Amino acid sequence: MNQTCVKLDTGGTMSQYYLFQDTKKCIGCHTCEVVCKANKKLPPGPKLCQIIQVGPKTVGEVPRTSFIYMSCFHCENPWCVSACPTGAMQQRSKDGIVFVDQDLCVGCKTCISACPWGAPQWNQEIGKVEKCDFCMDRIDQGLAPACVTSCTTGCLKFGTVEEMTQIRRERHAASVTSFENTSF
Amino acid sequence: MDKICPVRQTILFLTQLIGPQGLPDPKGRRICEQILVLAEEIAEGTAGEAHLPAIEALVKECNDAGTPEQTRQAGRIIQGLLTDHREVFVNHIQTRNCPTHDCGKLAPSPCQMACPAGIDIPTYLALIAQGKDAEAIEVIRRDNPLPWVCGLICTRPCEMMCVRARIDKAISIKFLKAFAAERAMSERAYTNPTPQPANGKKVCVVGAGPGGLSCAYYLALMGYGVRIIEALPVPGGMLMVGIPRYRLPGEVINREVAMIEDLGVDIRYNTRFGKDVTKDELDREGFEAYCIAIGAHKAWTLSIEGEKEFPKVIEAVRFLRDVALGDHHCPGKNVVVVGGGNVAIDAARTSLRLGAERVTIAYRRTRAQMPADVEEVEQAAEAGIEFSFLTIPTAIKGEGHNIHALACIKAELKAKKGANRLAPVPIEGGEFDIRADVVISAIGQYVDNEGMEAFTGIDWSRRGTIDVNHAGMETAQPGVFAAGDAVSGPATVIEAIGGGKRAADAIDRYLRGIPQPRAPRTPVRHKTEPVIEMTAHEKMTIKPPEMPMLNLYRRRTTFQQVELGYEEADVRREAARCLRCDICRRCGKCVDICRDKMGINALKLGYLDFDESGPTDFRVTAESCITCGACAANCENNALKIDEKDGRRRLLLCGTILNSQTIQYCESCGAKLGSEAYIRFIAGKTRSMTQATETRLLCNNCLRRKAAVSNAANSGALPMR
Numbered sequence: 001m002n003q004t005c006v007k008l009d010t011g012g013t014m015s016q017y018y019l020f021q022d023t024k025k026c027i028g029c030h031t032c033e034v035v036c037k038a039n040k041k042l043p044p045g046p047k048l049c050q051i052i053q054v055g056p057k058t059v060g061e062v063p064r065t066s067f068i069y070m071s072c073f074h075c076e077n078p079w080c081v082s083a084c085p086t087g088a089m090q091q092r093s094k095d096g097i098v099f100v101d102q103d104l105c106v107g108c109k110t111c112i113s114a115c116p117w118g119a120p121q122w123n124q125e126i127g128k129v130e131k132c133d134f135c136m137d138r139i140d141q142g143l144a145p146a147c148v149t150s151c152t153t154g155c156l157k158f159g160t161v162e163e164m165t166q167i168r169r170e171r172h173a174a175s176v177t178s179f180e181n182t183s184f
Numbered sequence: 185m186d187k188i189c190p191v192r193q194t195i196l197f198l199t200q201l202i203g204p205q206g207l208p209d210p211k212g213r214r215i216c217e218q219i220l221v222l223a224e225e226i227a228e229g230t231a232g233e234a235h236l237p238a239i240e241a242l243v244k245e246c247n248d249a250g251t252p253e254q255t256r257q258a259g260r261i262i263q264g265l266l267t268d269h270r271e272v273f274v275n276h277i278q279t280r281n282c283p284t285h286d287c288g289k290l291a292p293s294p295c296q297m298a299c300p301a302g303i304d305i306p307t308y309l310a311l312i313a314q315g316k317d318a319e320a321i322e323v324i325r326r327d328n329p330l331p332w333v334c335g336l337i338c339t340r341p342c343e344m345m346c347v348r349a350r351i352d353k354a355i356s357i358k359f360l361k362a363f364a365a366e367r368a369m370s371e372r373a374y375t376n377p378t379p380q381p382a383n384g385k386k387v388c389v390v391g392a393g394p395g396g397l398s399c400a401y402y403l404a405l406m407g408y409g410v411r412i413i414e415a416l417p418v419p420g421g422m423l424m425v426g427i428p429r430y431r432l433p434g435e436v437i438n439r440e441v442a443m444i445e446d447l448g449v450d451i452r453y454n455t456r457f458g459k460d461v462t463k464d465e466l467d468r469e470g471f472e473a474y475c476i477a478i479g480a481h482k483a484w485t486l487s488i489e490g491e492k493e494f495p496k497v498i499e500a501v502r503f504l505r506d507v508a509l510g511d512h513h514c515p516g517k518n519v520v521v522v523g524g525g526n527v528a529i530d531a532a533r534t535s536l537r538l539g540a541e542r543v544t545i546a547y548r549r550t551r552a553q554m555p556a557d558v559e560e561v562e563q564a565a566e567a568g569i570e571f572s573f574l575t576i577p578t579a580i581k582g583e584g585h586n587i588h589a590l591a592c593i594k595a596e597l598k599a600k601k602g603a604n605r606l607a608p609v610p611i612e613g614g615e616f617d618i619r620a621d622v623v624i625s626a627i628g629q630y631v632d633n634e635g636m637e638a639f640t641g642i643d644w645s646r647r648g649t650i651d652v653n654h655a656g657m658e659t660a661q662p663g664v665f666a667a668g669d670a671v672s673g674p675a676t677v678i679e680a681i682g683g684g685k686r687a688a689d690a691i692d693r694y695l696r697g698i699p700q701p702r703a704p705r706t707p708v709r710h711k712t713e714p715v716i717e718m719t720a721h722e723k724m725t726i727k728p729p730e731m732p733m734l735n736l737y738r739r740r741t742t743f744q745q746v747e748l749g750y751e752e753a754d755v756r757r758e759a760a761r762c763l764r765c766d767i768c769r770r771c772g773k774c775v776d777i778c779r780d781k782m783g784i785n786a787l788k789l790g791y792l793d794f795d796e797s798g799p800t801d802f803r804v805t806a807e808s809c810i811t812c813g814a815c816a817a818n819c820e821n822n823a824l825k826i827d828e829k830d831g832r833r834r835l836l837l838c839g840t841i842l843n844s845q846t847i848q849y850c851e852s853c854g855a856k857l858g859s860e861a862y863i864r865f866i867a868g869k870t871r872s873m874t875q876a877t878e879t880r881l882l883c884n885n886c887l888r889r890k891a892a893v894s895n896a897a898n899s900g901a902l903p904m905r
Binding site: 023050052054055066068070079082083084085086104106107108109110112113114115116117118119120121127128 | 777781782783812814817857858862863865866869870872883884885886887888889891893895896
């Protein structure tokens with residue numbers, strides 16, 4: 001079982017949500033990207049979530065490619081929030097979602113340069129920063145983020161930490177016993 | 185804000201209609217979205233003639249059968265805005281200018297709005313700075329057919345409003361115009377635009393002064409046959425017979441009038457309207473409209489004892505006229521001029537040049553209250569003219585035909601009820617005499633209405649001027665228009681030119697049966713010239729040139745032009761000193777963002793504030809600016825720009841390079857990143873954070889890819905690192 005768990009690097013809990021991608025299932029159709037942009041009405045340029053093709057690499061004489069879902073990790077101590085001089089980049093206190101208040105954004109792009117994962121994106125048309133906010137308007141209505149809802153293979157999964165604990169345990173057990181130890 | 189520009193108001197209303205609380209029906213929303221696009225183009229100055237009809241057609245769709253009442257109502261409100269403020273919409277489209285500043289991109293420059301003729305000043309200054317004198321003259325002549333004349337003698341209300349004066353000194357707008365006109369004329373590049381084909385209609389203009397010439401010029405361009413009736417043997421009106429030659433050489437007037445005659449304007453000299461030619465005769469000849477631009481040539485009398493008895497009591501306007509027409513006899517040894525306006529100064533300086541030994545200007549208030557231009561007063565004092573302030577003339581004393589003295593009384597200034605000007609009040613026992621053998625009275629002029637009896641329908645004001653509707657300069661009599669001093673009383677050349685232009689437009693409307701405008705047209709912004717690039721140091725330190733003057737000896741003895749003009753290099757530099765207020769509307773958002781939002785405070789642009797201008801220095805920006813571009817991203821008018829040139833990221837304000845820093849590049853893909861100062865600024869902000877493992881300088885795309893690759897490698901065996 002292979003999957004990417006959104007935000008692996010900072011350790012500890014970040015937002016109270018998790019967004020998992022099962023890279024084994026992902027076919028790289030980019031539907032998540034398209035739906036994300038349509039949902040946020042974004043012009044050409046910014047990609048709040050992005051499927052990045054890694055490979056192909058030859059694994060056991062078979063060329064294999066994996067598609068990695070990248071968006072924002074919603075870190076516990078976000079670089080972008082620290083870097084933002086205007087207070088536009090914020091962390092929502094109730095669930096830790098990192099989002100940008102565009103009314104406060106002046107377009108200095110410091111968050112873009114500060115983020116080690118390239119999560120904040122530039123919207124040339126309005127001269128402000130755009131960023132994945134887990135579709136918090138949808139979450140507040142009890143819906144899943146747009147990308148997750150539209151994923152054609154169901155490789156994206158979204159939930160609270162509590163809901164994800166069980167899945168994570170099962171997946172971890174499965175991956176430990178897996179014959180494959182890479183995603184290729 | 186209670187009075188908002190109707191175009192902006194329409195845009196706000198439409199934005200509401202297509203917002204989350206807006207119209208529920210999709211068709212209504214679609215229509216509103218389409219109207220919004222068109223309305224925004226109007227507010228940006230990119231709209232054409234078809235925009236208003238297109239909007240109206242869309243509004244009609246709101247009333248199609250089956251549309252819900254809410255949409256119909258919205259349609260009615262939009263139609264109401266269009267109907268009530270049609271002229272404002274048309275003005276936005278035609279003039280690309282929004283006088284209320286609400287439509288940011290169309291906010292006018294203060295100099296252009298201050299000009300009574302509405303000349304697009306920043307545009308022609310930019311052209312002059314580039315050495316394109318003929319193009320500059322073409323831009324000026326769209327609003328003023330006499331750029332050379334105005335370049336020498338305009339009272340320059342534009343310079344009063346010049347924003348650059350808040351930093352150091354106003355741009356010498358006036359003289360730059362004269363330079364361009366002289367250069368273009370001498371290079372034979374000063375040309376007339378191609379007029380419309382003749383339409384067979386004839387218009388008569390009474391008076392060949394600046395108002396009449398301006399009216400005739402624009403009518404001729406529109407294809408009308410124009411005849412000017414002029415009582416004097418020379419063109420120019422007060423330009424020729426009021427303003428002395430040392431300020432305005434006759435050749436300048438003659439050359440510019442010749443350009444107007446070249447368009448087919450027929451000037452009949454030595455012809456007094458009402459005496460040598462009558463309205464009936466002209467009517468019979470087929471003249472369908474008249475423009476009265478007879479000026480104000482009659483002098484007020486002093487009304488003091490002795491005024492009528494002595495032949496050497498001369499009216500200044502008559503004196504100046506006689507001198508202009510060739511009578512160069514010295515009026516007398518001791519000349520006293522009564523009055524404090526430009527005419528008084530002109531009469532005094534002229535007397536000096538004709539050989540008067542002692543010239544005194546007697547004025548009843550003080551130097552500070554003199555209506556004359558400050559420079560004129562200074563030049564007069566330099567030439568040795570004496571001033572007697574707080575002096576009220578009471579009588580002219582003499583024997584036989586000879587004057588001995590002007591009897592005066594000293595005055596003091598006192599506030600008077602109901603008057604906003606301090607009034608001179610005689611001091612008891614303050615009588616004194618000024619030695620004089622000539623007294624020239626220059627206390628003001630009024631309109632000589634002799635010969636105007638044929639215009640039975642026009643109204644005259646209490647001040648003896650012609651009453652008009654200032655939007656179109658129409659008098660109460662249909663087909664009769666008026667402009668210049670005849671309307672305003674003694675005023676400025678540029679006001680007369682603006683009035684003449686408006687009258688020409690109104691006459692055209694009258695003869696084509698189009699209703700007259702209700703409000704004067706906003707000045708037209710012809711185009712936006714590209715900015716001129718220069719360093720902050722240069723922009724700050726260009727010094728306005730000093731005007732070289734004719735030496736004092738010649739100024740006392742000859743009528744040679746006093747102001748000798750700038751060198752070409754000075755002219756180009758001076759024009760480039762312009763801050764380009766046609767682009768930057770001085771909203772101050774950039775300063776607020778840099779100081780309050782970014783906490784950097786690199787912009788020192790005190791001149792942006794009209795009421796309380798602070799210090800300005802373009803050079804200090806480079807010390808602390810990190811070229812983040814937040815100011816540029818929020819500049820609605822693209823006055824502030826971030827660009828990249830020769831490996832450097834630069835911040836420019838209307839062409840002034842405020843900062844320039846070396847660009848850093850992504851070490852993986854070579855994409856452009858921020859400058860070192862910018863990266864340092866961010867590092868300062870994130871100092872307390874865990875050190876990111878990456879030490880290479882990478883762009884956000886490469887960072888994302890790198891994270892993806894590391895995830896792909898890890899995810900199988902170790903989902904959590």
